Amino acid sequence: MLESNKHSIFQTINAASPIDKVGVEERVARFQTRSIKDDAKAQGLKMVLSMIDLTTLEGKDTPGKVKQMCFKAHHLHDLHPNLPQVAAVCVYPSMVAIAKQALEGTSVKIASVATAFPSGQSNLEIKLADVKLAVDSGADEIDMVISRGKFLSGEYNFVFDEIAMIKEACGVARLKVILETGELCTLDNVRKASDIAMYAGADFIKTSTGKIQPAATMQVTYTMLLAIKDYFEATGKMIGMKPAGGISTSKLALHNLVMVNEILGPNWLHNEWFRFGASSLANDVLMQILKLESGSYQSPNYFTLD
């Protein structure tokens, strides 16, 4: 990127208006008063299912675990017809090949975390190699982490350049940039990191690794959705959003969709532009869908754990 070009991008990023946390909390509370019932609820829940990145990111992950999760990704609840499948599975790079094999012939995407996930504490060479491993093994999407230490010490250029280089290494794979908002602490920082990520080439911005609390709070997601909106107004380019970590109930997921609907509009209500990073959300959504249709809740025993 040309230095002068970059200079003007940073002017744009720095020109973002400050964020008043109290005001954000009030706005978010207002979204939560939206009452989603009947058809809207059924439609919303199915959208949620189709937007899930079914995730396992544990040290103890094995091929066995990953294979079973992949099967669930396209067989969410076979007893019930007309259910969508999830958008993607999200695994470590070492598990991408396994997932690829397990998901062959399906349209479920494979996302892989990379860049020394979750801390990002390594050098560029290793981060690029990490990305390469995932992409070469067949990942469709790369979920990178930003260097929070560099960000907090004010080295925004470093963060920007790193994202730009990872993006290049992704090739055709779509890049999700994890800000790890729980470590950025302020909404102003969340906004700044969102802007840096988008201008550096992110296809998606994502709240968290799931390893740090708090993760995807509605306040943080709201702030990032507004950043996406402003970026779209300025450039005409759509950026995706992925809240990850802490969204485990249908109600919270629907409130997130309400925010997307009212800030970004229906164009974003598609798994191409919005995802939930979650490991236990799917079953709660399934339970609610079946409750809507039958009128009563079924035991959790009827929903598979993978």
Add this chain to the structure above:
Amino acid sequence: MENKKNASEDHQWLYSPSLESTSHIEIKDKYELFINNEWIAPTSNKYFDTINPADEKVLSKIAWANAQDVDKAVKAARKAYDEVWSKISAGDRSKYIFRLARMMQEKARELAVIETLDAGKPIRESRDIDVPLACNHFFYYAGWADKLDYAFPNQKTESLGVVGQIIPWNFPLMMAAWKIAPALAAGNTVVLKPAETTSLTALKLAEIIKEAGIPPGVINIITGHGDTGEALVKHPDINKIAFTGSTQVGKAIQKALVGTGKRSTLELGGKSANIIFDDAPIDQAVEGIVNGIFFNQGHVCCAGSRLYVQENIAEKLVEKLKHRMKSLILGNPLDKNTDIGAINSREQLQTIEKYIQIGIQEGSEIFQCEGALPANGFYCKPTIFTNVSQSSVLSQEEIFGPVLTIQTFRTIDEVIQKANNSPYGLAAGVWTDKGSKIFNLTSKLKAGVVWANTYNKFDPASPFGGYKESGFGREGGMHGLGAYLKIIK
């Protein structure tokens, strides 16, 4: 990357109706006057309809009190003052008020639904704002009843006697609470007249008063039109008139009171300035603008109806405001997702529409959201006008509807001058990330309330009232208590 500009059908996500049930409420076919804890037929034998402004259907018939009925109510209040309310201990007064507060809270859901039916305001607001605030007002002043010596240390206070209170239609139950709670806590008895379009929640409150065993005559509620209010103002045995409503009526009341020795507090109109600086948190400011002018369909005396935006961010801010307005849901006030309900009455809708026409004729640029209005009922789309001047009628007169004027400014001095350049002075909003700027403006804006980085926030502990033609006297907090007491030593 290829961008999809148009949402395909299946992407649209419209919220299904989510109507608050009305099965749990009870509205009588006819309401009499509430005097001495009894329901008394009006001597006039006249009744008027109260309708639901959302569908124009009649909800109930309301007694129309004449001067004779007013006299009955004042006599009841005087007797209760002389024989009971001024004699019982302050602690007992406190207990009665607490009981009222608790019983209102128990019936909160019914009160909220009736408020929405009678006034047209969204159930979200009556449920989350009006009713809880009304209850909190009683709770707050119940606590003061036996602590008057602490509220006014080293002074001796005395209650005034019988208080006549006239309230508006924009926050029917909440205004009743603002009026009744401090008057009772200070030891006065009350004759309250609700607005003619919104009597129902005050009459429900009367039922609660009776059920709570408040001594007869302490709170009397008489319904009617302007002539009823006039009779109350002119009644010779009233010690104070507390009025909330239009500046026009406020002036008439003040004239009628001259030389009578009656005290008064008036909370009148407004044309409040909401000021956005270029260093403001812009998205939160947009939210504050929306809350400032579209809350309760703009039927708010302190509505932030004059928006001043620093010129260098005006374009961006107006774009964001328009975008936000598109997500406001207008419709059935009983729907939990409704943001903008019905205009309170046909008359008020006509007034608002008249001003919108004036704005268009003056050459200001109008923006309203798309979409059809419900077939029946009184509705007005949220409306903003840009390219408005200080000398436009639209930016000078109170519209009392969802109509915002937007003007730009360049410097702090300019905006202070323009904000203060109004016969009104009820409230103002200031939006900036800079604390020093806030303090500078709060000391220079001639407004009773100045909100910083927020708007339309109310709390029983915080005094509320105006400068200039927005009235005098304060409601809420210790100031509001003082307005119902005389200092005798």
